[in-house]
Amino acid sequence: MASASAPLRVVLVEDSVLLREGLVRLFDEAGYVTAGAWGDAEDIVDRVRGARADVAILDVRLPPAFRDEGIRAALTLRAALPAVGILVLSQYVEGVYARELLAGGEGGVGYLLKDRVTSLDEFTDAVERVRERGTVLDPLVVQGLLSSRPDPLSALTPRERDVLALMAEGRSNASIADRLYIGVGAVEKNISAIFAKLGLEESGTEHRRVLAVLAFLQRP
Secondary structure (H helix, E strand, O other): OOOOOOOOEEEEEOOOHHHHHHHHHHHHHHOOEEEEEEOOOOOHHHHHHHHOOOEEEEEOOOOOOOOOHHHHHHHHHHHHOOOOEEEEEEOOOOHHHHHHHHOOOOOOEEEEEHHHHHOHHHHHHHHHHHHOOOEEEOHHHHHHHHHOOOOOOOOOOHHHHHHHHHHHOOOOHHHHHHHHOOOHHHHHHHHHHHHHHOOOOOOOOOOHHHHHHHHHHOOO
């Protein structure tokens, strides 16, 4: 992992040459070191380990079949190199993949739509949050996951649901407060209520914020 003074090291797996080169330029502009940029996920663990990457960014659909090679590679990396942040890119909202990636609950993962990379600030913010073990979901991914699902979280108040939805986007308490025009203390109070209503007791091994988001996204 990079030290506080060392530039962030990223690797990129994207089959589109134009998008791959564009992202490498974006990384250069952000001050990152592109330690690897490949068109497929073959031998991904060895490649990422050799690159000493802090964050790996992967397309969902990669050669040879262009189905789920990228997400499978991401899950393999999570198991083999858990310290490496994982940011998955997709052209479409694919909820099964997003939930599978989040299932471990440890943080350090993200799922963005490719349109997101048009904004340098938004994209680099996502990369940084993943590096710092945060969880990042594009708002459109969140909406897509929720649009066809009934809501079993009936115990939550409307304000608590608003707070949880913004948590699911990977926002900090301060950012949630800004969006909802309330104080940070009020956000913390709502989050505590969410944890209590979802039965998420404080634990030394479980990340309650991620587990709350998972409960929000995995409603039957």
